[in-house]
Amino acid sequence: MADASTVNPLLDMWRKQFEESAAAWTRMVGQVQAPPPPTDPTAFWRPVLNQGIEQWARLFAQTPMTPDLATQWKQFMDQWIEAWSKALGQAMNTDAYAQMMGKYLDQWLVASAPMKKAAEQQIDQALQTLNMASRSQLTAVAKQIVELEERLERMEDTLGAILQRLDHKEPK
Amino acid sequence: MALERFADVVERFTHGYGNGHTLEPRAETVTQWQEELERVVRRAENLQRMLTNPQEPRVGQTPRQEIYKKNKSRLYRYQSKRTHRTPLLFVPNLGISRPYIFDLMPGGSFVEHMTREGFDFYMLDWGVFGPEDNDLSFEDCVTKILPRMARKVLESSGAESLSVLGYCMGAPLSASFLAAYPETPVKNFINMAGPIDFSKIGLFGLWLDPKYFNVDRFVETVGAVPADMVKAGFKLLKPTMDLSTNLNLWWNLWNDKYVEGFNALNRWANEYVAFPGEFFRQWVGDFYQRNKLFRGEAVFGGRPARLSSISCPVFVVGAKEDYIAPPECVRALIDAVSSRDKDYVELPGGHISLIAGRGASLHCWPKVSSWLAPRS
Numbered sequence: 001m002a003d004a005s006t007v008n009p010l011l012d013m014w015r016k017q018f019e020e021s022a023a024a025w026t027r028m029v030g031q032v033q034a035p036p037p038p039t040d041p042t043a044f045w046r047p048v049l050n051q052g053i054e055q056w057a058r059l060f061a062q063t064p065m066t067p068d069l070a071t072q073w074k075q076f077m078d079q080w081i082e083a084w085s086k087a088l089g090q091a092m093n094t095d096a097y098a099q100m101m102g103k104y105l106d107q108w109l110v111a112s113a114p115m116k117k118a119a120e121q122q123i124d125q126a127l128q129t130l131n132m133a134s135r136s137q138l139t140a141v142a143k144q145i146v147e148l149e150e151r152l153e154r155m156e157d158t159l160g161a162i163l164q165r166l167d168h169k170e171p172k
Numbered sequence: 173m174a175l176e177r178f179a180d181v182v183e184r185f186t187h188g189y190g191n192g193h194t195l196e197p198r199a200e201t202v203t204q205w206q207e208e209l210e211r212v213v214r215r216a217e218n219l220q221r222m223l224t225n226p227q228e229p230r231v232g233q234t235p236r237q238e239i240y241k242k243n244k245s246r247l248y249r250y251q252s253k254r255t256h257r258t259p260l261l262f263v264p265n266l267g268i269s270r271p272y273i274f275d276l277m278p279g280g281s282f283v284e285h286m287t288r289e290g291f292d293f294y295m296l297d298w299g300v301f302g303p304e305d306n307d308l309s310f311e312d313c314v315t316k317i318l319p320r321m322a323r324k325v326l327e328s329s330g331a332e333s334l335s336v337l338g339y340c341m342g343a344p345l346s347a348s349f350l351a352a353y354p355e356t357p358v359k360n361f362i363n364m365a366g367p368i369d370f371s372k373i374g375l376f377g378l379w380l381d382p383k384y385f386n387v388d389r390f391v392e393t394v395g396a397v398p399a400d401m402v403k404a405g406f407k408l409l410k411p412t413m414d415l416s417t418n419l420n421l422w423w424n425l426w427n428d429k430y431v432e433g434f435n436a437l438n439r440w441a442n443e444y445v446a447f448p449g450e451f452f453r454q455w456v457g458d459f460y461q462r463n464k465l466f467r468g469e470a471v472f473g474g475r476p477a478r479l480s481s482i483s484c485p486v487f488v489v490g491a492k493e494d495y496i497a498p499p500e501c502v503r504a505l506i507d508a509v510s511s512r513d514k515d516y517v518e519l520p521g522g523h524i525s526l527i528a529g530r531g532a533s534l535h536c537w538p539k540v541s542s543w544l545a546p547r548s
């Protein structure tokens with residue numbers, strides 16, 4: 001059996017080591033900087049989702065229960081849609097959403113403009129090879145017809161005005 | 173006591189509940205379930221018919237005559253008793269949708285209601301625009317099309333003055349025309365859900381803010397605004413609309429009358445019309461972004477268009493849940509005109525429910541016809 005006088009210093013040493021190592025770990029953990037939170041693409045929509053669920057829960061709690069299961073299901077769906085409609089409406093009525101939409105639209109315009117131009121050029125070339133009128137040529141003809149119609153209308157108006165004046169001048 | 177309770181249980185088990193207490197389901201509930209089951213069967217039948225043999229709904233059935241045409245635009249005169257002397261020129265929106273919504277189906281048609289009330293009803297159909305119309309601007313509509321249409325209405329009816337009714341975009345178009353040509357003999361002006369003060373336009377105003385939307389770059393890239401893009405814009409305004417429409421269709425699918433109405437309205441709701449490029453540029457730039465008409469800064473064909481120069485009787489109808497033209501934005505016309513005789517009503521419902529549906533035929537159309545009748 002071990003003597004108490006030999007065990008106590010061992011325990012003390014062990015406790016001291018434990019305390020020192022714990023302190024060292026604490027220091028180390030404290031020194032290490034917390035990693036930056038990962039970028040969350042759903043950050044914009046999360047409050048909207050929460051709001052939608054809250055609104056739906058509120059509406060649902062206000063509605064009286066009916067024994068008719070089908071009606072109850074319809075009420076549930078109506079409230080669910082109404083709550084989401086409100087939540088989405090609020091989210092879309094923000095500068096952040098308008099800015100995001102504007103940015104996406106700009107990106108789309110930048111990407112689609114050269115593609116559209118290239119496609120039009122290719123189609124025009126193909127039609128020219130087949131000895132057929134291109135879309136732009138047909139559009140130009142249609143525009144000329146519209147302009148002609150407008151000129152005729154103006155002439156008609158002028159003639160109408162002259163005839164009216166002549167009618168007024170004629171002795172009765 | 174315990175024995176007595178056990179006896180009660182046996183009694184109830186063998187003979188049911190006495191004195192109104194019965195183990196059988198209540199008669200009311202059974203009827204409800206029977207009705208629901210019948211509806212499910214009818215729903216399945218109608219769904220099968222809709223999928224396998226879709227019927228093209230007949231729209232625009234009120235008899236009419238083409239009075240005048242200019243490029244894509246047409247002026248129609250509808251058959252009526254013509255008990256009122258002053259003809260009415262109806263100006264709908266340009267682009268976006270087709271005007272047969274105003275004459276959707278017998279019993280649910282604004283045109284039918286107005287002709288039945290004895291109005292000499294003329295409708296301007298702006299038409300469906302193609303790439304050749306890309307140079308058509310808002311100004312062209314105000315200075316070239318609307319004055320001619322008004323003249324043709326007067327010529328055709330033989331009247332000395334006319335009333336003008338603008339719906340949705342047709343209202344600012346008509347208001348611009350009346351303001352730029354105050355000499356036009358207009359007896360009454362009605363604005364139904366037409367935006368006037370664009371600082372209160374709501375969601376579209378925010379999305380089309382010059383900070384976020386460059387209209388010049390947009391028009392230069394796409395040319396005409398395609399119908400699909402117009403559709404996407406409107407769908408985005410109310411993303412849950414399709415869901416609730418389909419849910420309501422399922423719920424009412426057993427009802428043949430509902431299905432008939434749905435088919436007609438659905439055809440219209442999915443038939444979008446493109447915007448001519450220049451028109452869109454001016455519409456967004458001068459109205460949504462600069463609010464020129466309301467501010468008194470609009471000039472069309474060298475003529476200043478000031479709303480204060482409108483002095484005829486004015487009637488404005490707004491819809492409480494209108495998210496395309498919110499009521500406060502529509503109501504603004506009342507304070508902007510110099511008319512003495514002016515009224516404003518705000519009705520329940522949204523932008524479309526003012527001109528289509530049962531609610532419109534009960535609440536909106538009679539108000540419009542009863543306001544206009546003594547003034548015509």
